[in-house]
Amino acid sequence: MTPYVSDVVVQGAADGPLRGLSFAVKDLFEVEGTRSGWGSPDRLAEAPVAAATASVLLPALAAGATLRGKTKTDELACGMFGENPHDGAPLNPAAPGRVPGGSSSGSASAVGLGDVDFAFGTDTGGSVRVPASFCGLFGLRTTHGRLSTAGLMPMAPSFDTVGWLARDARTLRRVGECYFGPITPVLPPRILFAEDAMAQCVPAVASVARAAIEALPRLHRFTLFEEGAAHWLATFRPLQLNELWATHGEWATRPGRNLSPAVAQRIGIAREVTAAEMAHAVPARAALQARMAALLAGGDIIALPTAHDLPPLRDSPVEAQIAFRERTLALTCIASLCRLPQISLPLASLDGVPVGISLIAGSGQDAALLAAAEALTA
Known part of the structure; x- marks a missing residue:
């Protein structure tokens, strides 16, 4: 190991x-x-x-x-x-x-x-x-x-x-x-609690994540998934898979490749992304980026759970892993789609197992995000 x-x-x-x-x-x-x-x-x-x-x-x-x-x-x-x-x-x-x-x-x-x-x-x-x-x-x-x-x-x-x-x-x-460059720990103007993101989490994780976030200063609540979490995931998936196929598809599908079954399956799914899916996803991504840019323009930072559940047990069934990935991607795809910086902080735990809390800042605000992370955990 x-x-x-x-x-x-x-x-x-x-x-x-x-x-x-x-x-x-x-x-x-x-x-x-x-x-x-x-x-x-x-x-x-x-x-x-x-x-x-x-x-x-x-x-x-x-x-x-x-x-x-x-x-x-x-x-x-x-x-x-x-x-x-x-x-x-x-x-x-x-x-x-x-x-x-x-x-x-x-x-x-x-x-x-x-x-x-x-x-x-x-x-x-x-x-x-x-x-x-x-x-x-x-x-x-x-x-x-x-x-x-x-x-x-x-x-x-x-x-x-x-x-x-x-x-x-x-x-x-x-x-x-x-x-x-130099970074001085300092709190952001506001921390925006994406309260509706808790619905993506299993109840026990949602409970400890909520407690950790509600203990943060300068907290304001807001609705992140105005379009629904499924819309974010449906936008992310075809775009990411289409690029995966363009990058690795030809190499990965050459005869005799020794890919693991899970990766071979993922490459196969990437190959099947349709033009209709892309036609929806490209403008949808642009709209989500614009909304997030406006939301974070004043230096505020979003707080939400990093993952929806505790890390799975080793050697979990493939079906369970696929379901886990989809639910957590609904949380992680936000920064990915909008090209934003994000930090996961070890602010919570459940039965001794870590539960990460994430902070998302506006584009280019990496230093401010690092400053906030240190100020919040000092």
């Missing part, structure tokens, strides 16, 4: 604000002199040796942090649970009998185990936020397009973002300062 696929080490600069800290990276990031397998033995066998390190890692290295390994991911980053049949599932240190979350599973596990101080992942539909919630960590999905994805495996380019995880808000913020 190791988090790692490689123990590659890259020393950071001799001095800098992150000197003495260590980090890991998801095996979607190029690291000079290594191959990236993307959670797939077929990809690893064909992968070239990287000529350069992904550009987004360079500021952390220049700030003095040292890379201590590449971490496991769901195959082709297609998963919410971290159970890769080729590599095995990393341990969830906060709930050992449960999945760590995916697809940035190894990154969350490595941080949760205390092996490294922080770890980079990617987030398309929740792949940093969900592992953060499941493992009781702080996890940031950055504004789409804010940080370079050069040298990373693409999945769905209009959704793909870089993010990172840490055990505390201070470390999360210190990493953020390498990219966004």
